[in-house]
Amino acid sequence: MKLKRIAALVLAGAMTLSLAACGSGTASKSGSGAASGSAKKASSVKVGIVTDVGGVNDGSFNQSAWEGLQKAQKDLGIQAKYLESKTDADYKPNIETFIDGNYDMIICIGYALANALKEEATANPDQKFAIVDDSSLASMKNVTSLIFEASQSSYLVGYAAGLTTKKNNVGFVIGQSTDTMNEFGFGYCSGVLDAGKKAGKKIKIQLANANSFADTAAGKSDANAMITAGADIIFQAAGGTGLGVIDACKEAGIWAIGVDSDQYHIAPKTILTSAMKRVDNAVYAVAKDTVEGKVKGGVEKFSLKDGGVDIAPTTKNLDPDVLKQVKEVKQQILDGKITVPKTRSDFESKYGKGIYTIK
Known part of the structure; x- marks a missing residue:
C-alpha cells in the first residue's frame, strides 16, 4: 500500500501540467x-x-x-x-x-x-x-x-409503546449486542417500564439478538416468534435486518417501531413511530x-438538545393523548428531570436485574 501511494504521488507530479490544462487536479x-x-x-x-x-x-x-x-x-x-x-x-x-x-x-x-x-x-x-x-x-x-x-430517542418510542400496547406485551430486536447497540435497548425498555408504571400496568418485554444488520430473514423470524408469544408492538434497531421485523409486523397486523430515520414510508399502516438518529x-x-x-x-x-436524536416527525399513527404524554417526557429529559440509562449498570440500578437479558 505504501509503495502504491508513493507511485501515485510521483505520477501525479509528472502529470501536473496536463491536469491543469484539463481543468482538474488533486485536492490537498x-x-x-x-x-x-x-x-x-x-x-x-x-x-x-x-x-x-x-x-x-x-x-x-x-x-x-x-x-x-x-x-x-x-x-x-x-x-x-x-x-x-x-x-x-x-x-x-x-x-x-x-x-x-x-x-x-x-x-x-x-x-x-x-x-x-x-x-x-x-x-x-x-x-x-x-x-x-x-x-x-x-x-x-x-x-x-x-x-x-440513542437511549434518549429510544426512551421516547418506548414510552409511546408502553402507552399504546393493548396486550401489555412488546418486543425489541437488536442487530448485534454491543455497548452502542444496547443503548437503544436500555432506552426503549426504560420508556416502556416508566409508561407502564404511570398507566398502572405491568408490561412484558421480549428481547432478541438477530446478530446481523443484513439478514431480513432473521429479523422476520425473531419478530414472528415474539408475535406468537403475544407481542403487539416491536421495536427494531437492526439496520437492514429490521426490514424483516417490519415485514413480519405488517403481515401480522401489529405495530412496528422504526429506527434511525423516519421509517413511516416503508409501511404507513404498520410503523407506529420511529426513534430518529440524525446520521x-x-x-x-x-x-x-x-x-x-x-x-x-x-x-x-x-442529543435531543441539538436535534441529533428525536422521535420521528410523522405522528399519524400515534394517539393524540399518547403523543402529548411523549412530548411531556421529552421536555423532562431536556430539563434534566429524567436521566435515561445508557449502560447495563445504570439500567439495572433503576429497574432491577433480569429484565434486559440480550446476550
Missing part, C-alpha cells in the same frame, strides 16, 4: 488533530462514505448517511460518493479506494468499521476520517467520532466542516 490534505486547514472551493472537495454490510438501501442509518451527503452535495456543491461493503472484508479495500482517490474526508458508517479504520488512519495520518457510532478511536487526531444519545445531519455537518477547513478529531456528540 488539510492536516489533522485540532481544527485545521483552510476553506476550499467546494466543487473540489471530495467526501466519501463507506457503508457497513447493511448497504446504502437499508432504510436505516446507512441510507440516512447517504441522504445527508447528497444534501451536502446539493447545498454545498461538493463531490460525493459511497462504496457499499458486502462483507466485513470489504471495509479496508473500500477505505483504501477513497484514500487512493484523494478524498478529503472519508466517513465510515458504523462501529463495525473501527478496526479497519484504525489501521488506515494510523498508516495515513494526513487523511481525515469520521466514524459513526464508535468512540474507540477518539484519541486519533485524524478521526472524528460521531456519537448519538444525515451529522454527515452533513462533517461535509460542511471539510469545506470550511474546520474538521477536528475527537468526539462530536448529538
Whole structure:
C-alpha cells in the first residue's frame, strides 16, 4: 500500500501540467488533530462514505448517511460518493479506494468499521476520517467520532409503546449486542417500564439478538416468534435486518417501531413511530466542516438538545393523548428531570436485574 501511494504521488507530479490544462487536479490534505486547514472551493472537495454490510438501501442509518451527503452535495456543491461493503472484508479495500482517490474526508458508517479504520488512519495520518457510532478511536487526531444519545430517542418510542400496547406485551430486536447497540435497548425498555408504571400496568418485554444488520430473514423470524408469544408492538434497531421485523409486523397486523430515520414510508399502516438518529445531519455537518477547513478529531456528540436524536416527525399513527404524554417526557429529559440509562449498570440500578437479558 505504501509503495502504491508513493507511485501515485510521483505520477501525479509528472502529470501536473496536463491536469491543469484539463481543468482538474488533486485536492490537498488539510492536516489533522485540532481544527485545521483552510476553506476550499467546494466543487473540489471530495467526501466519501463507506457503508457497513447493511448497504446504502437499508432504510436505516446507512441510507440516512447517504441522504445527508447528497444534501451536502446539493447545498454545498461538493463531490460525493459511497462504496457499499458486502462483507466485513470489504471495509479496508473500500477505505483504501477513497484514500487512493484523494478524498478529503472519508466517513465510515458504523462501529463495525473501527478496526479497519484504525489501521488506515494510523498508516495515513494526513487523511481525515469520521466514524459513526464508535468512540474507540477518539484519541486519533485524524478521526472524528460521531456519537448519538440513542437511549434518549429510544426512551421516547418506548414510552409511546408502553402507552399504546393493548396486550401489555412488546418486543425489541437488536442487530448485534454491543455497548452502542444496547443503548437503544436500555432506552426503549426504560420508556416502556416508566409508561407502564404511570398507566398502572405491568408490561412484558421480549428481547432478541438477530446478530446481523443484513439478514431480513432473521429479523422476520425473531419478530414472528415474539408475535406468537403475544407481542403487539416491536421495536427494531437492526439496520437492514429490521426490514424483516417490519415485514413480519405488517403481515401480522401489529405495530412496528422504526429506527434511525423516519421509517413511516416503508409501511404507513404498520410503523407506529420511529426513534430518529440524525446520521444525515451529522454527515452533513462533517461535509460542511471539510469545506470550511474546520474538521477536528475527537468526539462530536448529538442529543435531543441539538436535534441529533428525536422521535420521528410523522405522528399519524400515534394517539393524540399518547403523543402529548411523549412530548411531556421529552421536555423532562431536556430539563434534566429524567436521566435515561445508557449502560447495563445504570439500567439495572433503576429497574432491577433480569429484565434486559440480550446476550
